Amino acid sequence: MNNFRFLIIVGFLSFFAACQNPDKEVITPTPVTPPETIKPAVDPPVANSIGFFLLDWQPKTFTAPAYQDAAAPATAVHTITIDASAVITKVSRSIAGDNANLWMTQILTEPALMTHLNNLQPHLIRFPGGSISDVFFWNAPKNTPPADAPNQLTNADGSKTSMPYWYGKNSENWTLSLDNYYQVLQQTNSQGIITVNYGYARYGTAANPVAAAAHLAADWVRYDNGRTKYWEVGNESFGDWEAGYRIDPSLNKDGQPEYATGELYAQHFKIFADSMQQAARKLGKTIYIGAVLYDSPVQSWQTNTVKTWNTGLLPKAANTPDYYIVHNYYTPFNQQTNADNILTSAPTETKRLMDFVKQSVQTAGVSEKPVALTEWNIFAVGLKQQASYINGMHGVMVLGEALKNKYGMTSRWDLANGWNNGDDHGLFNIGDEPDGVAKWNPRPAFYYLYYFKKFLGDRLVAATMATNPGIETYAATFTSGELGVTLVNKTNTTQTVELKINNLRVGNRFYWYTLTGGTDNGEFSRKVMVNGSGPTGVAGGPANYATLKANSALTQNSIKVTLPTRSVVNVAVDKN
Structure with missing residues (x-):
């Protein structure tokens, strides 16, 4: 008997009883509250930026x-x-990744660090780390670069740096070898994002340095054998701090200009992508290759390379990139930014950056692609801002705003760095923090990110x-x-x-x-x-x-x- 019919019968009997005995109290039945109406959740279409x-x-x-x-x-x-x-x-599983680097030990040998990483569950760890990527030879033992890698590289001011290279087969305890990186991924249930050496395509002295660099990248894809889905060509290749930004034209054999440009990078990117994708297809694997964009509009202080980077790159690369890569350090470079401005930057800058990428893509007339924020932190210095709880609050908002603005992934810079009187991006103390702080002691940001992820659902x-x-x-x-x-x-x-x-x-x-x-x-x-x-x-x-x-x-x-x-x-x- 349903509730409605039951109420009618009870009401009739009560009324009849009252009529038979008018001195007896009439009992009014308690109305039945209808069940709460729950509107079902419907997943929206996947955003192009994810x-x-x-x-x-x-x-x-x-x-x-x-x-x-x-x-x-x-x-x-x-x-x-x-x-x-x-x-x-x-919620993308890659929304809260981290950056490893080559000066933070072999990681596997550090049980305290591994415990924290397993608790944090980054899911995605980028390698080999920042500008090192453009001087990194993944398959070389220590101090054995390829024969066509010059002994000196040209800096932005024309000075020279001797033998600045890093090596994937270096097993010394202070650095991180490629094979141990793969082991870290396995033991923390994470996947990788790998940045291949684009700088070598610029400073290499082979008859065709681009082909040599692209072949080296494709060989890495073959060695990886499907373990890694996400790949980047170069790190901040527009930057005058990056190897390959300026080269010695007298050593170059394929007529490249002295300074990098977005158009040149796009031309080279296509060669890299073709070689790497062919290698993946022959293995029956799927990989995605990202191209580097600059993150803000033209400003007076920028080099000509930066000013013209996106406008040169996007039309020339057309729809070859699988995704677009941006970096952002939120606060003005090397300034003593206060807490209010640091916290304000998280929501405003995350939205501005996504809007800028979308506008750049639209202006260039190319397809919108997923957006990956593969490095982020704050540049605030002088007051130990980077090692403070304020940076933890900022980090939570960056991840939340990245979700709101529909980024495909983010990876924070970085797991460990160097104290530098508190101007330290590291999530953990690498062992040089004063005042008796234990090696691998987590910084406040770690706790903020840990609890945020613990209570973060999947929609x-x-x-x-x-x-x-x-x-x-x-x-x-x-x-x-x-x-x-x-x-x-x-x-x-x-x-x-x-x-x-x-x-x-x-x-x-x-x-x-x-x-x-x-x-x-x-x-x-x-x-x-x-x-x-x-x-x-x-x-x-x-x-x-x-x-x-x-x-x-x-x-x-x-x-x-x-x-x-x-x-x-x-x-x-x-x-x-």
Whole structure:
């Protein structure tokens, strides 16, 4: 018997009984509340700027953390409305990769570092690392470059650098060999993105240096044998800091100009891509090859190479590149940027960069392709900004904004670098940080990225606020039914928010981790506190981050959280 028919019968009997005995109280049945209507989520078409980076997408299942009961605020000033049915994009597994480099040891030999990497699960690790890529010979033992690699390379100012090369078969403990890189990928369940040596096509002294460099790249594809899907031709090849930007024309045998240009790079890119793709096809493997773009409009200080790079490259390369590569370091180069400007740069610059790439492609009349941000960090110096919790907050927003703006992938620069009085991009202390900080101690940014990924679902969904109080919100559902929300309070004011969740069957409990800075070093603390727990030393975060209990409360009184000043709060909401 359905509910409607049951209510009619009960109502009739009650009325009849009352008529028979008017002194007896009439009992009105409790109305049945209809079940909540849940609008189903529909995945949108894959954006061209993401493309094949979603081919390895996988559904995610949320596992509730161990928790301790905590008090949620009784009231909230701001309301964030989340619509679980409004899918912005599926979440690329490559959205939060990292950069390795050749001066950070063999990695496999460092158990503490490997433990942190396995906890972080970068999924994607770029190699061999930045400008080294253009002087790297993947198949050469130490100090044995090819015969057609000159003993000296020409710098931008015309001076010479002697034997600047790096080698893939160097097994010394301070560097990272190619074979150990592959082992790191395997042991961390990651895939690679490899940057082949484009500079060799410029400075090589063979009769046809481009063919020699392209053949070397194709040989790497053959050796790789399908282990790597994503490849880049050159690193920042427009830069006057890059090997191959300026060459000695007297040593060149195929008539190349002294300075690199975007048009020349495009011409060479086609040769590289043809050789590498042929090698992959013969192996029955699929690879994707990216071309390097510059990341901002023409400005007066730029070299002519930079000013004309994109306009020369894009039409000449046509639709040969499988994807476009950009780098961005968000804040002005070598300036003492303050915390407010660092935090503001994450949402504004991530959108500006994507808009610029799309406009450049449209102007050139070529097809839109996936966009990969293969290096990013901040350039702020002088106050230990790069090693601070502010850089961790910035990193969370870069990843969230990259999702919103539909980047195919990002990889942060870098896993380890060098202290340089705190102007250190490294996610980990490479062993030179002062004050007794342990080697491989994670910097604050590590903890921010770890918890962000822990609560990041597999579909980014819409989150809106009626006001703009300096809070950024990134919400993503899990295929298993739960919701993860990351809230970033960029302001110096404590804020309270309530989450109104539509089109999701909310369960009984929600969980959260609150990340804040310490009180050291002014506004650039080298510490991060997670639910009040911090490091035992002068830098980093809690050693037990992987088992640290979440705060938790019941959802029956709504979902409200407090956002301390300049904090990140990661929230997960149970399913019903």
